Amino acid sequence: MARPDPPVVGIVALTPQGAALGRRLHESMPGAELWLPEAFGPEYPEARAFRSLKDVFAGAFRNACPLICIMAAGIVVRHVAPLLRGKDRDPAVVVMDEAGRFAISLLSGHLGGANDLARSLAALLGATPVITTATDVQGLPALDALAARLGWGLENLPAVKDIHLALLKGQKVRLVDPGGCLGRELPGQEDYFQSQPESPETLARPGPAVYVGCREYPWPPGWLRLRPRNLAAGVGCNKGTPAAEILALMTDVFARFRLSLRSLH
Numbered sequence: 030m031a032r033p034d035p036p037v038v039g040i041v042a043l044t045p046q047g048a049a050l051g052r053r054l055h056e057s058m059p060g061a062e063l064w065l066p067e068a069f070g071p072e073y074p075e076a077r078a079f080r081s082l083k084d085v086f087a088g089a090f091r092n093a094c095p096l097i098c099i100m101a102a103g104i105v106v107r108h109v110a111p112l113l114r115g116k117d118r119d120p121a122v123v124v125m126d127e128a129g130r131f132a133i134s135l136l137s138g139h140l141g142g143a144n145d146l147a148r149s150l151a152a153l154l155g156a157t158p159v160i161t162t163a164t165d166v167q168g169l170p171a172l173d174a175l176a177a178r179l180g181w182g183l184e185n186l187p188a189v190k191d192i193h194l195a196l197l198k199g200q201k202v203r204l205v206d207p208g209g210c211l212g213r214e215l216p217g218q219e220d221y222f223q224s225q226p227e228s229p230e231t232l233a234r235p236g237p238a239v240y241v242g243c244r245e246y247p248w249p250p251g252w253l254r255l256r257p258r259n260l261a262a263g264v265g266c267n268k269g270t271p272a273a274e275i276l277a278l279m280t281d282v283f284a285r286f287r288l289s290l291r292s293l294h
Contacts, residue, residue: 036120037062038146039089040097043082047099047127048073054097057153061097083108090114095121095146098135105135116140116173117186123147125156133159139174169196170215172239172253179214182256182291185248191237192253196221203238205231210257211241243292245284256291 038061042051048065052073055063064085065076079085082104089096090112098105102124113119113136121143122136132154134147144160151158164171172192176183195202204211204222212218222239225231232240236251243260262279283290 036092036094038095038097039064039085040099041065041082041085042099042127043104044100044127045069048076050099050125050127050129051076051097053129054150054153086112089120093118093120095123095141095143097123097125097146097150099125099127102133102135109136117183121146123150125150129154129156131159132156134161138162138165139171140177142174142177144174163197164193167197169193170218170221172255175214176255180258182254182258182289184254184256184289184291185252188236188251188253191251192239195237203231203234203236204241205238206241208242208257208259210259211239211255243289245287245289254289254291256289258292258294260288260292261294 038058040051040054040058040061041064042048043066048069051063051065055061055075063073063076064079065073067078067080069076070078086096086108088094090109105122105124109122116137117140119137119141121141123143123146124133124135125131132147132150134143136143138144138160139162144162144165147158147160150156160166162171173183173186173189192202201221201223204218204224205227206212206224207227211222227242227244232246233249235249236253238251239253239255241255241257243256248254264275264279266275280290
């Protein structure tokens, strides 16, 4: 199953120097859109003109559109603050100075991909990426970012905080990964995680802990569940069977066999 196309990246600038840098990025990033104030129209026919910066931010958040903002960080903070909904819903926001010296990952560094976007912009322009998420600074695995990159389902997002905090303290986190999926994607994971068997006794203990797989259990607090999309459902039906009936049957079968629908490929 192909992953959905990534959302369009919006490059927004306000000043003449910022517009020139925006044009350079636009020319180097196929599929991106350049957004400039109406006054720049004749000189930048390739750009989408706007009157209100507030409307630009509102539209980008509504459409989950990552933003590269070539302007002062304070301007961006004031505009995005009323729009914030959560780390699993907000788009990536990267701020750049108009000289192109720094690419600051401001919002949704992991799940939204702002950290990776900042790094790619820095590599493109010879700039310095500014990454402040603790796991990245310390060179530790960020499980929410890994799940986003691989297209895995992620359950119990609040557990990520305690897991990452334990890693930052130098503690090993309990890991139940019967298929070895995390090990294949994260070389050296034994330095950070303590592998344990998929047993009722192990899974009955509260976290911080990580489960990687498709099975459902009566989860105690603190378990982060990563769901590789490794299940396929074969469905046969009579012509004209309502979709709701098929989905209800599939949901019932998954529940009966204690399987997660998030693992459905």
